Amino acid sequence: MDERPTLFTGARLVDPASGRDELVDVLVVGETIEAVGLGLDAEGADTIDCAGLILAPGLVDLHTHLREPGFEHKETVETGTRAAAAGGFTAVSSMANTDPVTDHAGIVAEIRDKAAAAGLCDVFPVGAITKGLAGESIAELGEMVEAGVRVFSDDGNCVPSSRVLRNAMIYAKAFGDEVVIADHCEDPSLVEGGQMHEGAHSYSLGLAGRPAEAEELVVARDLALARATGGRLHVCHLSSARAVELIRRAKAEGIRVTAEVTPHHLVFTHDDLVTYDTNLKVNPPIRTTEDRDALREGVADGTIDVIATDHAPHAVEEKEAEFDLSPPGTIGLETALAAVLTHLVRPGIVPLARALEAMTVTPARILGAAGHGGPIAAGRPANLVVFHPEEGWVAEAPFVSKARNSAFLGRELGGRVRHTMLRGTFTVAEGKVTR
Numbered sequence: 001m002d003e004r005p006t007l008f009t010g011a012r013l014v015d016p017a018s019g020r021d022e023l024v025d026v027l028v029v030g031e032t033i034e035a036v037g038l039g040l041d042a043e044g045a046d047t048i049d050c051a052g053l054i055l056a057p058g059l060v061d062l063h064t065h066l067r068e069p070g071f072e073h074k075e076t077v078e079t080g081t082r083a084a085a086a087g088g089f090t091a092v093s094s095m096a097n098t099d100p101v102t103d104h105a106g107i108v109a110e111i112r113d114k115a116a117a118a119g120l121c122d123v124f125p126v127g128a129i130t131k132g133l134a135g136e137s138i139a140e141l142g143e144m145v146e147a148g149v150r151v152f153s154d155d156g157n158c159v160p161s162s163r164v165l166r167n168a169m170i171y172a173k174a175f176g177d178e179v180v181i182a183d184h185c186e187d188p189s190l191v192e193g194g195q196m197h198e199g200a201h202s203y204s205l206g207l208a209g210r211p212a213e214a215e216e217l218v219v220a221r222d223l224a225l226a227r228a229t230g231g232r233l234h235v236c237h238l239s240s241a242r243a244v245e246l247i248r249r250a251k252a253e254g255i256r257v258t259a260e261v262t263p264h265h266l267v268f269t270h271d272d273l274v275t276y277d278t279n280l281k282v283n284p285p286i287r288t289t290e291d292r293d294a295l296r297e298g299v300a301d302g303t304i305d306v307i308a309t310d311h312a313p314h315a316v317e318e319k320e321a322e323f324d325l326s327p328p329g330t331i332g333l334e335t336a337l338a339a340v341l342t343h344l345v346r347p348g349i350v351p352l353a354r355a356l357e358a359m360t361v362t363p364a365r366i367l368g369a370a371g372h373g374g375p376i377a378a379g380r381p382a383n384l385v386v387f388h389p390e391e392g393w394v395a396e397a398p399f400v401s402k403a404r405n406s407a408f409l410g411r412e413l414g415g416r417v418r419h420t421m422l423r424g425t426f427t428v429a430e431g432k433v434t435r
């Protein structure tokens with residue numbers, strides 16, 4: 001924490017947890033928010049003029065690949081959490097496809113310790129559903145729940161066996177009503193070898209496709225299993241219009257499901273892939289304009305609960321390979337907020353408070369990250385972001401992340417992080433990472 005109190009003055013507070021949207025001052029003393037109101041005065045405080053800026057809860061990412069242990073040439077806990085801080089995040093959830101796989105409590109503790117040592121962003125490791133991500137026997141869920149894990153996923157892989165997924169849901173539920181099984185929903189037998197959305201462009205480019213049905217089938221299966229078991233299901237990175245509709249109906253039916261979408265699926269369409277830009281090669285693939293528009297509508301009406309980055313760093317040489325050899329994934333932590341502000345909020349597709357809800361309070365609730373996501377109120381931990389809602393910039397390498405495989409590389413964005421504060425300590429000040 002910083003020694004002197006910090007007084008943010010004249011900020012527009014947008015706090016989805018409390019519903020507040022008003023001009024305020026915010027006083028932070030030590031690790032804690034001391035007061036929120038207008039005309040606050042604090043002797044000896046460092047004053048940060050926030051006129052024209054928005055102050056919100058620190059962002060929370062439900063889907064980050066930090067790559068450590070095992071793939072430190074792509075990213076580490078330290079570089080990934082630094083990128084997160086730069087993007088306005090105070091908490092991220094790290095996926096389990098590490099090496100060794102995060103399928104037991106020892107790795108969970110190792111990742112948390114590394115994050116604590118870096119002091120840039122809280123990390124909530126996701127545990128694997130199956131041992132070694134092999135899709136066969138269930139991992140040590142109980143041990144990991146005991147270690148504080150709330151979300152389990154084999155992400156990167158779909159859980160191919162319906163029986164295994166059903167058992168995992170039953171097993172997870174026994175460890176607590178809040179434990180979530182999160183699935184990467186693509187039928188492996190339909191997407192094997194696939195490079196992009198199966199459709200007009202995959203045919204004309206001569207690339208093997210990944211059909212939307214691969215997602216629809218697994219989403220439908222998972223919803224049926226969630227209904228049957230009463231377990232909590234989270235659907236990772238939705239990409240297709242029909243899957244959004246399946247989630248909408250399931251929610252109306254009372255099935256316990258939440259869903260997420262990435263900024264890149266909300267912004268791009270497969271038309272953008274005709275240049276063979278490997279940074280737009282992602283799983284599940286970026287699809288048609290109709291799909292993208294359905295995803296946007298899903299965020300607006302709350303069918304899709306969360307906007308999550310699926311930050312997937314790769315080494316430069318890996319992504320510079322030919323399209324069919326390059327690994328799927330885009331980084332996203334540093335551009336997520338700006339992408340959402342530019343492409344959803346500014347055009348009036350999603351209100352600012354709803355967009356921030358999907359990036360703060362809702363992912364924090366799913367993760368059980370009680371100190372994150374707001375509300376911004378006296379006595380709460382000072383986990384904050386302050387950003388300019390429109391300031392223009394171009395996403396360019398080098399990034400704070402070790403990687404540079406950004407779908408937004410070279411593109412103009414509007415909206416920029418000025419300050420990020422983690423428990424009273426600036427991790428970003430005046431747009432620069434502090435450590």
Ligand SMILES: [Zn+2]
Nearest residue numbers: 155156184236
């Ligand atoms: Zn995935």
